[in-house]
Amino acid sequence: MSRVPFICGNWKLNKTLSEAVALARAVAAGAAEGVDVGVAPVATALHSVAGALGGTPVLLGAQNCYHQDAGAFTGEISPPLLADVGCKFVIVGHSERRQLFGETDEGVNLKVKAVLDAGLLPIVCVGETIDQRKAGDTMKVVSAQVKGGLKGLAPEQIGSLVLAYEPVWAIGTGLTATTDQAQQVHADIRALLRELAGDEAERARIQYGGSVKPSNAAALLDQPDIDGALVGGAALKAEDFVAIIEAAV
Numbered sequence: 001m002s003r004v005p006f007i008c009g010n011w012k013l014n015k016t017l018s019e020a021v022a023l024a025r026a027v028a029a030g031a032a033e034g035v036d037v038g039v040a041p042v043a044t045a046l047h048s049v050a051g052a053l054g055g056t057p058v059l060l061g062a063q064n065c066y067h068q069d070a071g072a073f074t075g076e077i078s079p080p081l082l083a084d085v086g087c088k089f090v091i092v093g094h095s096e097r098r099q100l101f102g103e104t105d106e107g108v109n110l111k112v113k114a115v116l117d118a119g120l121l122p123i124v125c126v127g128e129t130i131d132q133r134k135a136g137d138t139m140k141v142v143s144a145q146v147k148g149g150l151k152g153l154a155p156e157q158i159g160s161l162v163l164a165y166e167p168v169w170a171i172g173t174g175l176t177a178t179t180d181q182a183q184q185v186h187a188d189i190r191a192l193l194r195e196l197a198g199d200e201a202e203r204a205r206i207q208y209g210g211s212v213k214p215s216n217a218a219a220l221l222d223q224p225d226i227d228g229a230l231v232g233g234a235a236l237k238a239e240d241f242v243a244i245i246e247a248a249v
């Protein structure tokens with residue numbers, strides 16, 4: 001089964017409105033045939049970036065959401081409102097949200113369901129810390145995150161979504177998992193998805209994230225179970241991000 005690679009920029013807490021619009025325009029100019037490209041700006045820039053991306057194939061996404069649609073939830077943003085502003089995908093359960101904001105697999109699961117209910121694509125992030133890897137617990141941790149995050153989903157829903165394997169020790173550190181380390185975990189995740197969703201597992205895309213840059217993207221994306229990248233730091237520079245898109249062609 002050939003899966004269309006999905007290269008996605010997670011801009012985290014960066015870029016003013018004008019910077020975000022300029023970056024979005026530059027990314028759109030570098031989008032390539034045969035590769036899905038997405039950007040996830042800060043919430044305050046979503047509307048402006050949606051305007052900048054209008055008429056281009058680049059997908060707009062959010063970095064987080066709440067699981068309720070509307071109501072007395074001060075400070076939160078819901079999937080239907082993200083759809084309303086033009087989002088097509090939502091990053092859920094990023095390790096920074098798990099570590100800094102106390103997100104749990106149960107909370108991730110509620111968000112994944114809310115994102116799907118709003119007709120949006122969830123990118124569900126999983127990954128182990130360096131201590132967990134050293135203890136030999138990588139797949140124990142990742143399996144629990146995948147099973148917990150996808151609990152109760154139908155096989156077709158699992159087939160339609162995106163997982164992002166982001167080893168916590170490789171995020172923003174300059175350390176990247178080797179291609180073999182990454183492919184091994186991706187293959188193990190795919191095997192787990194087969195248990196959960198049968199043949200639909202072949203359709204689900206699994207991105208790699210953690211210090212992806214132009215110099216290592218091609219080797220990572222060449223691996224049979226690596227179907228794209230979730231890019232942090234290198235997504236903030238159009239030139240680098242476009243080079244990563246080109247590595248996926």
Ligand code: 13P
Pocket residue numbers: 010094166170171172173174209210211212230231232233234
């Ligand atoms: P870096 O590419 O900066 O390591 O960040 C990865 C990431 O967290 C993407 O979600």
